Amino acid sequence: MVTDQAPWMRTLMRWLYTLVHEAVQVPVLGLCFGHQLLAHALGGEVADNPMGLEVGTIALRLTGAGRQDALLGAIAGHPWAQVVHRQSVLTPPPGAMVLASNGHDACQAFRYGEQVWGVQFHPEFSADVMRAYLQALRGEGLTQQQVDSHLPEVRECDDARTILNRFALLTAAQVA
Template identity: 50%
Template sequence: MPRLMIVKTGDSFADVIRDHGDFEDLFLAALAPMAEVGRDLTLTVHDARTEGVPPLPAAEDGVLITGSHAMVSDAEPWSEALKPWLVEARDRGVAMLGVCYGHQLMAAAFGGESGYHPDGREVGTRQLRLTAAGRADPLLGALPATFPAQLTHSQSVLSAPPGAEVLADNDHDPFQALRHGPRQWSVQFHPEFSADVMRAYLAHQREALAAQGEEPEARLAAVAPTPEAGGLLARFAERLALTPSVA
């Protein structure tokens, strides 16, 4: 039975945790349909900040790396320690999906660059586009060519790692989704966020958005469900459960 490890890299806001759950809880909720259809998959959570570098998964296993309020460019010791672990896991063929902080950390670990976006933060329900590679991708190719997703980030992947395929972009960010190998993906958006979680995040960022010339109330009004993007986690886990260690 393949195992799927959720590598926790941060905590959400206190009110989000109270009302909706922390990052790992949102991931586990998104993966609940797997249990409902009887898929054999063992789920574990490992907090890299307090538990150190995780044990290296077996080649047939998978890893999900969560978002965080930390910044990859701050190079915190626990985060830097994950970089060689990610490289070794990738080289072993472990299936991986990084989300937001996980996306930026994977890119930095594999030879790209992550840091503050020169145009500021991107928050809210935004439209993304699949590239030609994205439309042909076995994971992201199930999405529409243009699709809405929930985003909240001030750092981005500034340069993609050598050999990475760009799977999705938008006018703000040319690296919204990357494929780093046969079974290794990362996305800037939050497939685990519901519209209510997105609204809660926007409530925390009104002043920051106004300071960069955006209208927070307009962003709040534009929040909408994103079921296509939200299905990404279950599709990743289903591929792992059905075809372990197969690209």
């Protein structure tokens, strides 16, 4: 958890801050814990979500900026994603633009500047991986009834997975 503030996390947050503010336009994409760590490093607030654990396949609400965003705009037609997190970005970093939210989390995605993104969800997860997470959480954060209610809702989120390829395409010229 970001709030653990382990020494390695503090070192990584200093490195991220330096990378974003002093490096020459290095693209950054933080996923889930990376999203939270990036937000905290840039001055946002991360803590346990008051609504508790969010897990399963969820619908995202893209903001107007999110629909126009070079990265998240790719999922505007089908904004579904896999999530599993207890902590959230409660307050985005100053100057960040919120790109997506849902009823559980007001900052499912943000952009900071032109080339730094954080997404709370897991674009790398397939439906099978999400189902495995749900099964693993049985008795470790979820009751059998909760697992049983979430499993039928799990679906593939192909559009969310395209974010990884899109990030690579958007940034390839700068890192070559």
